[in-house]
Amino acid sequence: MLRRLPALVSAAVRLAWQASRRDTAVALGGNLLAGVFTAFGLLATSSVLASLFAAGPTPGRVRDALPSLALVGAAAGLRGVLLSAAGWAQARLKPQVERQAETRLFELTTKVELTAFDDHEFHNAMRRARDNGVPDTATVVEMTITVLTGAVGLAAPAVALGLLHPVLMPLLLVTAVPAGWAALRTARLRYAAFYRLSAARRRKFMLSDLMAERQPAAEVRAFTLRGFLLGEYDRVADLEQRVQLDVARRQAGAKAAGDLLTGVATVAVYGALGGLLAGGVIPLSVAGAAVLSIKAGQTSLAAMIQSLNKLYEAGLYFGDYLNFRALAAERTGPERTAEPPADGFGQLTADRVTFTYPGAAGPALTDVSVRVGRGEVIALVGENGSGKTTLAKLLAGLYRPDAGTIHWDETDLADLDGDALRHRVSVIAQDHTRWPLTVRENIVMGRPLDEDRLGTAATAAGADRVVAGLAEGYDALLDRRFRGGHDLSGGQWQRIAAARGFYRDAALVIFDEPTSALDARAEHALFERIRRHADGRTVVLITHRLASVRMADRIYVLDHGRVAEQGTHDSLLAEGGQYADLYRLQASAFQNGASPAAAS
Numbered sequence: 001m002l003r004r005l006p007a008l009v010s011a012a013v014r015l016a017w018q019a020s021r022r023d024t025a026v027a028l029g030g031n032l033l034a035g036v037f038t039a040f041g042l043l044a045t046s047s048v049l050a051s052l053f054a055a056g057p058t059p060g061r062v063r064d065a066l067p068s069l070a071l072v073g074a075a076a077g078l079r080g081v082l083l084s085a086a087g088w089a090q091a092r093l094k095p096q097v098e099r100q101a102e103t104r105l106f107e108l109t110t111k112v113e114l115t116a117f118d119d120h121e122f123h124n125a126m127r128r129a130r131d132n133g134v135p136d137t138a139t140v141v142e143m144t145i146t147v148l149t150g151a152v153g154l155a156a157p158a159v160a161l162g163l164l165h166p167v168l169m170p171l172l173l174v175t176a177v178p179a180g181w182a183a184l185r186t187a188r189l190r191y192a193a194f195y196r197l198s199a200a201r202r203r204k205f206m207l208s209d210l211m212a213e214r215q216p217a218a219e220v221r222a223f224t225l226r227g228f229l230l231g232e233y234d235r236v237a238d239l240e241q242r243v244q245l246d247v248a249r250r251q252a253g254a255k256a257a258g259d260l261l262t263g264v265a266t267v268a269v270y271g272a273l274g275g276l277l278a279g280g281v282i283p284l285s286v287a288g289a290a291v292l293s294i295k296a297g298q299t300s301l302a303a304m305i306q307s308l309n310k311l312y313e314a315g316l317y318f319g320d321y322l323n324f325r326a327l328a329a330e331r332t333g334p335e336r337t338a339e340p341p342a343d344g345f346g347q348l349t350a351d352r353v354t355f356t357y358p359g360a361a362g363p364a365l366t367d368v369s370v371r372v373g374r375g376e377v378i379a380l381v382g383e384n385g386s387g388k389t390t391l392a393k394l395l396a397g398l399y400r401p402d403a404g405t406i407h408w409d410e411t412d413l414a415d416l417d418g419d420a421l422r423h424r425v426s427v428i429a430q431d432h433t434r435w436p437l438t439v440r441e442n443i444v445m446g447r448p449l450d451e452d453r454l455g456t457a458a459t460a461a462g463a464d465r466v467v468a469g470l471a472e473g474y475d476a477l478l479d480r481r482f483r484g485g486h487d488l489s490g491g492q493w494q495r496i497a498a499a500r501g502f503y504r505d506a507a508l509v510i511f512d513e514p515t516s517a518l519d520a521r522a523e524h525a526l527f528e529r530i531r532r533h534a535d536g537r538t539v540v541l542i543t544h545r546l547a548s549v550r551m552a553d554r555i556y557v558l559d560h561g562r563v564a565e566q567g568t569h570d571s572l573l574a575e576g577g578q579y580a581d582l583y584r585l586q587a588s589a590f591q592n593g594a595s596p597a598a599a600s
């Protein structure tokens with residue numbers, strides 16, 4: 001840690017410098033200068049003492065001490081002014097540094113490849129960086145300044161003592177060793193516990209969310225989960241408490257040992273001083289000055305050790321923050337610069353694509369080849385877990401294949417700038433996010449606002465009927481946790497999500513189960529719209545409703561991550577394979593049930 005400390009300190013100061021040059025300079029410069037004035041005041045005090053202890057009549061000695069006394073006063077005044085200015089700058093710096101650190105963190109978390117979020121180590125590292133690394137960045141800066149100030153404050157008495165007698169200076173430093181050791185050990189123990197508990201803490205946060213958040217509240221009651229959740233929470237909290245109590249015990253031991261040894265060292269210092277005085281090596285005035293210097297030195301040392309301790313501990317957390325930044329930077333992948341063609345693509349081709357999720361036992365996709373022509377509607381069907389969503393995410397450039405290639409015409413997706421590509425693709429995910437924003441923001445999703453386009457997209461998805469039912473219309477906030485917020489039904493949310501897909505000016509639109517929550521009329525309308533090729537856009541449609549994929553230009557049937565069958569509805573039926581089986585199964589359900597027409 002000591003080896004890393006200089007690098008950590010310079011990284012933190014650089015961050016502070018980027019956050020605000022002026023405040024960093026004032027905080028650093030002001031504190032350092034104040035330290036110089038502390039030292040100066042101390043030397044002036046020694047000089048006052050020397051004058052007072054000198055031989056001669058008392059009024060004369062007091063008069064002689066007056067100039068030094070004036071210097072002591074001036075030094076104290078200037079020190080006060082400097083410390084106030086530095087304190088103000090430091091207080092201003094704190095929120096700016098935290099903001100800078102946090103912004104850097106979120107710039108990375110929103111840029112890393114999607115697979116990073118499937119990695120538990122990444123989550124642990126992110127949590128540590130977010131919860132402690134960010135706030136402790138400002139502490140590292142603050143403590144760096146305090147340690148530097150303390151070092152200057154310590155130098156003066158140390159030098160003064162050295163001048164009085166060479167043996168006194170090392171003795172002063174000896175008194176610092178036990179306290180320093182105890183402080184560092186205490187910090188280390190606290191950090192080790194924090195590190196050990198970071199996975200358990202994440203679980204505790206997750207459980208507290210499940211018990212205290214609105215979304216799972218209904219199911220917690222419906223499934224009578226209260227006892228189970230409280231039990232799980234107790235188990236994790238027990239572990240946390242055990243570790244914390246153990247840490248408290250060991251910290252108390254370290255502190256007691258440190259205090260005891262400090263007492264022994266102090267007795268040794270004063271003993272040595274007494275010996276020097278008794279042996280006639282130093283006069284009483286020098287001994288008096290030495291006592292003052294030792295006192296001042298110990299005060300500075302104690303403050304410096306405190307700050308070093310905090311710097312050390314904050315440095316450990318800040319180290320986590322820097323490590324996370326490095327980890328996240330590694331996971332952003334190489335910089336890609338090629339732009340996708342402005343007018344979309346003629347053909348999108350996946351060629352023998354294989355993909356395995358990080359840590360998964362086997363591949364989710366193996367040797368998958370599909371092709372999508374401009375303006376076509378392609379359907380991906382297959383049983384649960386057969387790889388449809390994974391393939392869609394690969395086509396959208398959200399994941400990158402482990403083997404095989406995906407091309408937009410001649411351009412390999414791997415060479416394309418990720419964001420530029422994603423601007424050209426619209427994904428309506430199966431597990432779409434219910435953004436706690438207004439209806440308008442939920443549909444526009446950060447794109448430039450175009451009211452006409454918004455209206456058209458909402459109508460196409462049937463979201464206009466949802467908007468009509470809300471008093472604030474497009475301005476209605478879709479989150480009940482806030483005043484005036486609304487919630488929607490599952491199907492209404494799905495309409496908003498579909499409108500989001502239509503609003504985006506994308507060459508490729510991927511609908512992953514877009515109608516699973518829609519009523520029959522809305523479902524029919526949406527598929528009709530998709531059938532009309534979504535206004536010339538290319539569509540990849542994932543659905544289990546086989547009656548709705550009959551109109552697709554080509555259907556790919558996935559099975560255990562491989563393309564088992566492909567063709568048009570008619571050719572697949574004629575083949576009599578898995579598609580034909582599934583289709584007949586669904587059709588017979590209709591024939592035996594409500595709507596014979598739907599099966600025809």
Ligand SMILES: Nc1ncnc2c1ncn2[C@@H]1O[C@H](COP(=O)(O)OP(=O)(O)OP(=O)(O)O)[C@@H](O)[C@H]1O
Binds near residue numbers: 357390391
């Ligand atoms: N993030 C993930 N990490 C690890 N494995 C995953 C992840 N997401 C999906 N899988 C696995 O990959 C395989 C394919 O999943 P995928 O979601 O692509 O299936 P799907 O065909 O879309 O299924 P469904 O019809 O249920 O939506 C499954 O075995 C699934 O368990």
